[in-house]
Amino acid sequence: MCLAVPGKIVSIYTSGAMRMCKIDFGGVVREACIETLPEAKVGDYTIIHAGFALNILSEEEAEATLEALRQIGAFEEEDQDLIGE
Amino acid sequence: MTSENVTMQGPVCPLPISHYDHIMLGHGSGGKMTHDLVKRLFASAFNNEALAAGDDSASLPLPAAAQLEGRLSFTTDSHIVSPLFFPGGDIGRLAVCGTVNDLCMLGAEPLYLTAGFILEEGLSIEILQRVVRAMQAAAIEAGVQIVAGDTKVVEKGKADGLFINTAGLGWIPAGRHISGSLARPGDVVLISGSLGDHGMAVLTARGELGLETGIQSDVAPLNSLIAAVLKAAPNTHVLRDPTRGGLGTTLNEIAAQSKISIWLDETAIPVSPAVRSACEMLGFDPLYVANEGKVIVILPAAEAQAGLAAMKQHPLGQSAAKIGEIKEGSAGRVQLRTAFGSTRILDMLAGEMLPRIC
Amino acid sequence: MRFTDEFRDASMVKTVLEEIRRTVTRPWVLMEICGGQTHAIMRYGLDQLLPPEVELVHGPGCPVCVTPLELIDKALAIAARPDVIFTSFGDMLRVPGSQADLFSIRARGGQVRVVYSPLDAVRIAQENPDHQVVFFAIGFETTAPANAASVIQAKALGLKNYSILASHVCVPPAMHAILGSPANRIQGFLAAGHVCSVMGTWEYPPIAAQYQVPIVVTGFEPLDLLNGILMTLRQLEAGKAGVENAYPRVVTERGNVAAQKMILQVFEPCDRQWRGIGLIPMSGLGLRAEMEEFDAEKRFSVSGIQTRESELCIAGQVLQGLKKPHHCPAFGRQCTPETPLGAPMVSSEGACSAYFRYHREEA
Numbered sequence: 087m088c089l090a091v092p093g094k095i096v097s098i099y100t101s102g103a104m105r106m107c108k109i110d111f112g113g114v115v116r117e118a119c120i121e122t123l124p125e126a127k128v129g130d131y132t133i134i135h136a137g138f139a140l141n142i143l144s145e146e147e148a149e150a151t152l153e154a155l156r157q158i159g160a161f162e163e164e165d166q167d168l169i170g171e
Numbered sequence: 172m173t174s175e176n177v178t179m180q181g182p183v184c185p186l187p188i189s190h191y192d193h194i195m196l197g198h199g200s201g202g203k204m205t206h207d208l209v210k211r212l213f214a215s216a217f218n219n220e221a222l223a224a225g226d227d228s229a230s231l232p233l234p235a236a237a238q239l240e241g242r243l244s245f246t247t248d249s250h251i252v253s254p255l256f257f258p259g260g261d262i263g264r265l266a267v268c269g270t271v272n273d274l275c276m277l278g279a280e281p282l283y284l285t286a287g288f289i290l291e292e293g294l295s296i297e298i299l300q301r302v303v304r305a306m307q308a309a310a311i312e313a314g315v316q317i318v319a320g321d322t323k324v325v326e327k328g329k330a331d332g333l334f335i336n337t338a339g340l341g342w343i344p345a346g347r348h349i350s351g352s353l354a355r356p357g358d359v360v361l362i363s364g365s366l367g368d369h370g371m372a373v374l375t376a377r378g379e380l381g382l383e384t385g386i387q388s389d390v391a392p393l394n395s396l397i398a399a400v401l402k403a404a405p406n407t408h409v410l411r412d413p414t415r416g417g418l419g420t421t422l423n424e425i426a427a428q429s430k431i432s433i434w435l436d437e438t439a440i441p442v443s444p445a446v447r448s449a450c451e452m453l454g455f456d457p458l459y460v461a462n463e464g465k466v467i468v469i470l471p472a473a474e475a476q477a478g479l480a481a482m483k484q485h486p487l488g489q490s491a492a493k494i495g496e497i498k499e500g501s502a503g504r505v506q507l508r509t510a511f512g513s514t515r516i517l518d519m520l521a522g523e524m525l526p527r528i529c
Numbered sequence: 530m531r532f533t534d535e536f537r538d539a540s541m542v543k544t545v546l547e548e549i550r551r552t553v554t555r556p557w558v559l560m561e562i563c564g565g566q567t568h569a570i571m572r573y574g575l576d577q578l579l580p581p582e583v584e585l586v587h588g589p590g591c592p593v594c595v596t597p598l599e600l601i602d603k604a605l606a607i608a609a610r611p612d613v614i615f616t617s618f619g620d621m622l623r624v625p626g627s628q629a630d631l632f633s634i635r636a637r638g639g640q641v642r643v644v645y646s647p648l649d650a651v652r653i654a655q656e657n658p659d660h661q662v663v664f665f666a667i668g669f670e671t672t673a674p675a676n677a678a679s680v681i682q683a684k685a686l687g688l689k690n691y692s693i694l695a696s697h698v699c700v701p702p703a704m705h706a707i708l709g710s711p712a713n714r715i716q717g718f719l720a721a722g723h724v725c726s727v728m729g730t731w732e733y734p735p736i737a738a739q740y741q742v743p744i745v746v747t748g749f750e751p752l753d754l755l756n757g758i759l760m761t762l763r764q765l766e767a768g769k770a771g772v773e774n775a776y777p778r779v780v781t782e783r784g785n786v787a788a789q790k791m792i793l794q795v796f797e798p799c800d801r802q803w804r805g806i807g808l809i810p811m812s813g814l815g816l817r818a819e820m821e822e823f824d825a826e827k828r829f830s831v832s833g834i835q836t837r838e839s840e841l842c843i844a845g846q847v848l849q850g851l852k853k854p855h856h857c858p859a860f861g862r863q864c865t866p867e868t869p870l871g872a873p874m875v876s877s878e879g880a881c882s883a884y885f886r887y888h889r890e891e892a
Contacts, residue, residue: 088565088671088723089454089528090749092532102651103685104678112448112530115383119648119678122787131532133726133779134452136528136618136668137381137646138675141726141785147778148532152541155752159544193636203867380645448530453645454619510539511751513574518886521866522632525619526645528672529564529591 090135092143095120095128109134197522201415201461204522206424225428226350227276227411230343240345244279246270250335255298257376259368259387262335263305265463269414270339271313271392276410276466278349278401279341281313281394286337287321291330302333313392315339347401353408354429359475360495361468363396363488364389366418367446370460380453380526386445389464396487400468404478409469416520417459421467422505423519430502435495435517438510454527459520469497532778536750545755546578552762556582558714559761560707560850562700563669563721564591564879565749571883573751583762586714586850587880589703589803590721592668593620594848594872594879596696597802598836601626604665604694605634606831613829614640614657616650617665623875627837647679647693654683654691663825666693671723673697673814674788677795680816680823692825695816698801700724701732702812707849708740715850717761719747719754722776727792729784733772741770748776795820804872805845839864842871847880854884861885 093109098120100106105121109132120126120139131143197204214222221229228246233239250266267284274281286306290299310317372388374380393412401407409429413421418440426433442450442457450457464487470478475493482488505517561567567587570576576585589595605626608615615631622631622643635641640660644650647664654662666676676693683691700721707713720733725746733744743764747757757775764771774780792814801813816824841859846852854860854873864870866882873879 088563088669088721090565090671090723090726091448091452092530094531102648102682104648104682111452113385113445114448114452116381116452119646119675121678122674122785122791124787133723135671135723136675137648138678140671140674140723140788141779141781143532144778148535151756151775151778152535152752155541155545155756158548159541191633191636193633195632195636197632379643379649381649444530451530451533509574510537511542511573511575511578513577515572515574516886518866522623525622525643527620528618528668529568529593529620 088135090133090140092131092133095126095130095132098126098128107139195522200520200523202420202520202522205416206519224350224352225424227273228279228339228341230277230350242343244274244277244341244343245339246273247336247338248273250337251331252373253331254376255302255332257388258372260390260463261302261305262333263302264309265390266335266337267306267309267313267315267317268390268392268463270337271315271394272412272466274339274341275394275397276349276412277341277343278347278397278407278410279343281315281339281341283340284310284315284317284337285319286317286335288323289330289334289336290322290324291332292324292327294332299333309392313394349407349410351409351411351425351428354425354431354433354469354497355408355471356431356497356499357472358408358469358497359472359493360422360433360435360497361470361475361479361482362418362441362492362494363393363466363468363482364464364490365441365443365446366413366462366465367442367450367457367460369463370417371446371449375449382449382452384445384449386443386449389462391464391487393464393466393487396482396485397466399481399485400478403481404468404470404474406474407468407470407478409467411467413462413465413467415461417457417461418467419456419458419505419517420519422517423503425467425469426505427503429497432498432501432504432506433495434498435505435507437507439492439494441490441492454529455524458517459524533750536748536752538752542751542755545752545759549583549755549759549762550580552759552766553580553582554766556584557716557762557765558584558586559717559719559758560586560588560715561719561747562588562590562703563719563724564594565723566590566719566721566747566754567880567883569749569751569754571886575751575754579758583758587883588707588850589806589848590669591873591879592672592696592698593624593875594844595698595803595806596621596624596667596872597804598627598838599802600694600696602836603826603831605629605631607663607694607825607829608634608639608641609637610639610829613661613663614642614653615663615665616642616644616653618667619643621665621667623869624872625869625875647676648682651679651682651686651688651691654688655686658690661690661692661828663829664691664693666695666697669698669700669721669724670728670792671721671726673792673796674727674785677791680795680820681791683823692823692828693816694825695796695814696801697796697814698803699798699812699814701736702809703803704736706806706809706812708736708742710849712851716742717765718742718744719757719761720744722746722748722753722780725776725780725784727785727788730772730774730780730782731784737770737772743770744772746772746774746776746780748779805842805848807845839870844871844873844881847873854881857881
């Protein structure tokens with residue numbers, strides 16, 4: 087486990103007694119269950135596993151993680167500049 | 172299509188076939204199970220030189236009395252695709268293009284096709300008419316004629332609507348030698364365009380996995396594209412279309428036939444964004460998904476640029492790319508270099524590809 | 530694809546790898562306990578790119594691999610019944626039981642259908658009122674909410690022909706079993722990111738404290754995996770043993786509380802056999818008594834199952850990280866992806882299958 091991919095919620099509705107949505111994964115659309123994400127709204131990103139939304143994806147956290155990773159490289163370059171390589 | 176990758180070992184008992192005593196769907200996937208079945212059951216029984224070459228069609232000499240140089244290219248194929256109609260094509264177009272393509276993979280000019288139909292009782296005549304019209308349209312596009320046929324009807328439930336069997340005849344000009352066994356170290360591997368379109372289009376059309384995609388099958392006759400490539404690169408060694416089993420399986424066949432190893436650059440392999448997304452979702456590898464309008468070209472490095480340019484100028488080859496090289500050593504091995512510089516082995520598809528959660 | 534491609538950036542991967550090399554001063558043994566992470570590591574060849582001091586051991590994170598043999602045999606017996614449409618994730622179809630697998634049951638006439646989601650199985654039950662529809666509900670905590678939702682939906686729709694064959698397993702008890710074993714070599718853990726997106730991270734601090742082992746919640750893309758590995762190594766080098774979250778875009782400390790509640794509506798903790806490892810107490814999820822009507826094991830009395838494991842298969846040792854796949858005498862010979870002797874060779878991210886597919890030359 088666990089194959090889960092991020093996708094964007096494009097519509098929300100009820101079907102078969104469950105709160106469902108249509109998710110767009112980079113051009114591919116599928117139905118998924120968002121019963122456990124009552125606060126999810128159209129335009130949010132979520133992670134889908136076996137047709138079920140696990141959690142809302144935080145764009146801020148994603149950017150923060152990427153920024154922290156970019157800093158690793160940046161500090162190294164700075165150190166090298168200081169050492170005068 | 173004739174048998175794939177047969178190595179003859181002298182008299183062999185065709186049974187047992189690994190550990191299966193019934194035919195499984197995996198035997199039709201084009202991967203290892205298919206190869207096993209063909210090798211142990213069919214090829215060992217039919218046992219002749221043409222079959223043993225293991226290419227997409229048989230290259231056959233004419234009797235001396237014909238007094239002609241050059242050879243016949245002869246092939247057969249059966250088409251069982253479900254659903255009958257899918258985005259970008261249908262079973263009829265697939266039947267004509269698939270057979271035409273098998274002939275061209277030996278560098279043949281495709282000439283004549285036959286078409287045998289197994290029809291399920293209850294099939295609507297209107298559907299049959301659509302299929303037949305699509306076949307004629309594809310035949311005109313490819314410049315071939317459908318010159319013989321047969322029709323049988325089976326009881327309801329026995330044929331999934333419609334099965335088509337085709338045979339194809341083509342002419343290989345004298346002096347042209349193209350075969351899966353001719354790849355040589357130093358050769359370059361080209362692909363004519365993006366991978367996985369056909370397989371994902373059909374899977375989407377089946378509807379079982381609930382996907383909505385805009386993916387269209389790439390099914391198309393490749394003879395004019397190949398003619399352009401061969402004009403620019405007359406010393407091309409190998410042509411093969413990566414149909415069922417995908418690029419990965421097909422390159423494994425070639426590597427085994429030619430007894431060389433193939434190295435691929437993963438970042439160079441073209442895959443459309445929608446196919447990539449659909450594969451990510453289901454846990455599929457686009458390198459194993461079927462294509463019906465793409466060709467792998469393996470040619471000497473000296474002619475690679477010309478061959479690639481010729482493809483890119485053709486409507487069916489605009490996304491063509493160089494994806495790898497042929498090397499000595501590790502005969503039969505196909506390896507991929509990732510974007511990060513690591514390498515992994517690309518094996519043949521084992522059985523069916525199934526959506527996974529892990 | 531957004532939120533995916535950025536985490537596969539080759540130049541950033543290179544930078545993080547360099548940082549990992551700068552960080553390690555001595556050998557360390559890390560374990561990841563998620564089949565999806567094993568698959569990603571193999572697919573991108575990350576283990577080749579790590580410095581030799583870092584040993585990655587692939588733990589029992591593949592629910593397909595650890596589903597008990599007896600349950601597979603029960604699944605096969607149920608699937609063979611003419612009144613049953615047996616539905617399953619694709620992963621399970623080639624897992625060998627004692628005699629057969631779901632593929633061969635299908636070949637012999639059993640109705641076996643692959644579904645992408647358990648909710649699709651419920652729809653099949655609605656569309657086939659004259660058949661019993663059984664869903665093979667395997668998985669870790671990641672899959673439990675979806676499987677639970679299918680039962681809740683079936684109940685709400687009043688379906689009498691839907692049931693599940695449940696074999697859920699939970700990560701924390703497995704970590705206890707591994708870390709608590711006298712043969713344990715694992716010094717740092719990558720926690721499974723998608724399990725944690727459901728369950729949160731609150732279960733891990735007691736484990737980290739008890740065994741003094743750093744645990745870093747890690748994602749699945751190359752950058753996520755390397756970031757998780759880097760954070761674990763930094764802790765190890767500093768002598769720390771805490772819980773950190775390297776996948777905060779999807780994982781929070783509490784997790785998805787509504788999903789956790791949904792799981793407990795349908796399931797409750799129970800003892801579970803892990804194929805190749807043995808019984809781990811309270812490591813599974815089984816149907817609650819009030820959901821008994823959806824329990825396929827009770828609905829179909831399947832008796833007389835005689836399980837028979839291959840004698841050659843060392844899956845248990847591989848799953849616990851005590852042996853590598855290519856140490857097994859049957860690896861690549863009697864045991865291959867087409868002729869698997871044990872479960873880790875079947876699932877595409879079982880340790881043995883991943884090794885076979887991607888790294889055979891080391892064998």
